[in-house]
Amino acid sequence: MWEYTDKLKEHFFNPRNVGEVADPDGVGEVGSLACGDALKLTFKLDGDGRIKDAKFKTFGCASAIATSSVLTEMIRGKTLEEAAKVTNKDIADYLGGLPEQKMHCSVMGREALEAAIENYRTGGRKKHELEGEVVCTCFGVTDKEIERVIRENNLKTVEQVTNYCKAGGGCGGCKGQIERIIEEAAGAKAKSRAVPALLKGQKLTNIQRIQLIQQTVNEQIRPALRAHGGNIELIDVEGNKVIVGFRGMCAQCRLAEFTMKDVVEARLREFVSDELYVEEDADSARQPHNHRG
């Protein structure tokens, strides 16, 4: 049995603002019945651009109902700029806390709010779209969503990520990728504490040279590939040969060799050494690229 706060129980037994606003200005729909949670949030603005009415319909557990209920209360009277600043942590805090296994309900509330605001700002044309590459196909969660819950909630383990966005909570096939995203997020944090960057042209030990290659992959190459739904892993360095594996979109891309030569090799030569050349890891299994249905 979950440990629920009195406030959560009260909102579960007496949810506020259930239903749909008539002739709404913004509509946000997230989740899906297949995934066990779904939320539709609608709002109406007054003449000053403040949210005068907000209602929800949800399919889910007690936490999903309570978080949706408080969300509608929290955003009433706010401008869209103010409402857009509401985080999943604010929603959980408003309830006096949520069991960690139920934090995904607060994330769903924040996502529905963002989707509704986006829907309003695009004149009702735009529905909620997933940003990034789907990592967890069981729950349709992308790398961008995972990165965000990690960053905003300072998450450190796969289990925590599952609690906050469900990714990894089904077949478990995506747990390796989630671990990598956690490591990357930790690496990005550590970067701000890093010693001064190694530079091309310096006399480097073998270890420093490999570090510089890894740093170049992380900072100069990976962001460019990720922007196109791909990713890259440094597998090994043998002399001047840098062995990499492509992931996501890059793994499927028929232009992978072009990408490898033109982006990866050029960047490594620019930042590390003119003598480097790149090869794709022969044993690196190419992973399927998942499109959202």
Ligand code: FES
């Ligand atoms: S793919 Fe993520 S749990 Fe199945």
